[in-house]
Amino acid sequence: MFNFDFYNPTRIVFGNETISRLDELVPAAARILLLYGGQSARANGTLREVRDALGSREVQEFGGIEPNPSYETLIKAVDQVRTHRLDFLLAVGGGSVIDGTKFVAAAVGYEGDAWDILETRGASIRRALPFGTVLTLPATGSEMNNGGVVTRRATQDKLPFRSAYMFPQFSILDPTKTQTLPTRQLANGVVDAFVHVIEQYLTYPIDARVQDRFAEGLLQTLIEIGPLVLKESADYNTRANLMWTATLALNGLIGAGVPQDWSTHMIGHELTALYGIDHARTLAIVLPANLEIRREAKRAKLLQYAERVWQISQGDEEQRIDTAIQQTRMFFESLGLPTHLSAYKLGTDAIDALINQLDTHHLTALGEHKNVSLDVSRRVLEASL
Amino acid sequence: MFNFDFYNPTRIVFGNETISRLDELVPAAARILLLYGGQSARANGTLREVRDALGSREVQEFGGIEPNPSYETLIKAVDQVRTHRLDFLLAVGGGSVIDGTKFVAAAVGYEGDAWDILETRGASIRRALPFGTVLTLPATGSEMNNGGVVTRRATQDKLPFRSAYMFPQFSILDPTKTQTLPTRQLANGVVDAFVHVIEQYLTYPIDARVQDRFAEGLLQTLIEIGPLVLKESADYNTRANLMWTATLALNGLIGAGVPQDWSTHMIGHELTALYGIDHARTLAIVLPANLEIRREAKRAKLLQYAERVWQISQGDEEQRIDTAIQQTRMFFESLGLPTHLSAYKLGTDAIDALINQLDTHHLTALGEHKNVSLDVSRRVLEASL
Structure with a gap:
């Protein structure tokens, strides 16, 4: 730790x-x-x-x-x-x-x-x-x-x-x-909180057991709440649980004493700034591709994520990681958040513009190892086309 | 919630x-x-x-x-x-x-x-x-x-x-x-923190999902740390994890918005006051008996505890509850903390004195339902003989 x-x-x-x-x-x-x-x-x-x-x-x-x-x-x-x-x-x-x-x-x-x-x-x-x-x-x-x-x-x-x-x-x-909020905003909230947790959790292991367990507990809760938000969003307990989970996802607790990533957020911010996509929706686009592209550096934590958060026990390591990333993508899609740039009619021209923005903002060494260069960010965006 | x-x-x-x-x-x-x-x-x-x-x-x-x-x-x-x-x-x-x-x-x-x-x-x-x-x-x-x-x-x-x-x-x-602490005190610390969590968790369900997940995460961590404290207690990460877990077990977070019990503590305090038994050791004696005697009121949470904390899936409800209580007892014993009054040469006379102390301190309606009367406390102590 x-x-x-x-x-x-x-x-x-x-x-x-x-x-x-x-x-x-x-x-x-x-x-x-x-x-x-x-x-x-x-x-x-x-x-x-x-x-x-x-x-x-x-x-x-x-x-x-x-x-x-x-x-x-x-x-x-x-x-x-x-x-x-x-x-x-x-x-x-x-x-x-x-x-x-x-x-x-x-x-x-x-x-x-x-x-x-x-x-x-x-x-x-x-x-x-x-x-x-x-x-x-x-x-x-x-x-x-x-x-x-x-x-x-x-x-x-x-x-x-x-x-x-x-x-x-x-x-x-x-x-x-929150009773008058449309379902779209609640669904955004679920994904926003989910990715906040992932940025502080899905990096590399350093024997920080409570931080891991708390992060996994927040993710499991959001996975449970997701469908409830869509189906019975007026229920008090559903909204109460979402509210407290989202607060604890980014109050410093689960990030204390552990490495943090935040590259998905930094890339997502440029998507919002250039193309006006809701913050949470940018995260839904970037995260699955980011995990895919950087799976080697995140291997140990991806396997832990697969096992503890998604209860994936079948298959070899590559298959379990594939399944975990696929489950993550399907979770976002099930909440109505697309996970591809194409859903917003954005293509390779957009990627050039986004990389240019990252460069302008000196965001050229992102992630828990500070090795998400512009080239890596480009590959992440290409994988999210 | x-x-x-x-x-x-x-x-x-x-x-x-x-x-x-x-x-x-x-x-x-x-x-x-x-x-x-x-x-x-x-x-x-x-x-x-x-x-x-x-x-x-x-x-x-x-x-x-x-x-x-x-x-x-x-x-x-x-x-x-x-x-x-x-x-x-x-x-x-x-x-x-x-x-x-x-x-x-x-x-x-x-x-x-x-x-x-x-x-x-x-x-x-x-x-x-x-x-x-x-x-x-x-x-x-x-x-x-x-x-x-x-x-x-x-x-x-x-x-x-x-x-x-x-x-x-x-x-x-x-x-x-903490490097110079004897193993006995570290083991006491594990049990003390464990029972702090249980007092705030093992009551009745009110759809407080994060609080439950956090409590379960602390319990799982303590179960993992217990043997490490005994075997490789000089390891920095073991002590770091114990320290942070014990702090989070009683900083208000997991108890926010949920019912709380604390009857094991109140009964245990009298054991310390009258017979000088270490605080954590009194908890190890009282808790298993307390869960046994009050299993009906705690049924839903005992089943959740069995499944999520101890991964017990075999048997009918009674058997799963029995196994969870037994695992709890064995965990304490494995750390060198006896779970029976007889280990301290205390018998029914001691129980009379303890009940008298509870009465003197007006501790006659304990627990999450305020229904742990002197009679219930007596049955708990008798079950811990």
């Missing part, structure tokens, strides 16, 4: 009828900016419920944070916070709204171009406004971690950022607040 | 060569009381290493915290902190030293008889001194939770306490610092 630090001070308030807890969780004198996405938060009453719980506190709103939140939009929220001297942010939404809120929290106190706080840009985040979240879409885990991803539309850059100051003070996880 | 809050702000610093991190973790101006147990912390050099890492900070020492730390001892540490106006506590040891340090942290600021902050005594803890820990004995999980247990020798009371203020600010988990 590698040495590690694990620190996660976000308070999770989980269950139905928990939005009223905002009154105890938000400081009484807070001057609040309420950030949200489209009009669904207003239409389904969640925004009203949040404002009611905040009582007589000063609350301003900032709506319109888009999926894959953009720098161009968020910088307006930064202006609003500065202009009105607001001092607490409250995100109501899914990963995009929460990621965007994190960016605003850090950018408000940053002097200079806030774009520079993104990971490959070099500036470090030294403080952030306090913020909390009300989660309405289980998937990204942003509600209990200190990272985010922001896109700059002008340049089609989609870049991550991370800071010790970026943990939500609290996150309210009320499964009933 | 039940509604729940999950909050755990303790920073874990895990791995070898991590004691030097104390310099960044402890405030530079801290006036420190260093609390420890017997002379082993001094003899094996850990105490020296800790003092070196603390540099020129003011450090006083308080040694001699015993296994099952006593109020009578700890109140002297409270006096020392008050007299010298110390403002930071650092525990170097296992669960007893850490539990004791938590009591001191809370008692220092409590006006009145500090014994009253224990759970059944009614006073609430409203503040505590900040403290950190250097863990030298994996078992209790106290390094990453907000509870403790203290014994009053005068009355043979062993009582728990808990408070939101009682999380360590940090805990350093360096597996190499």
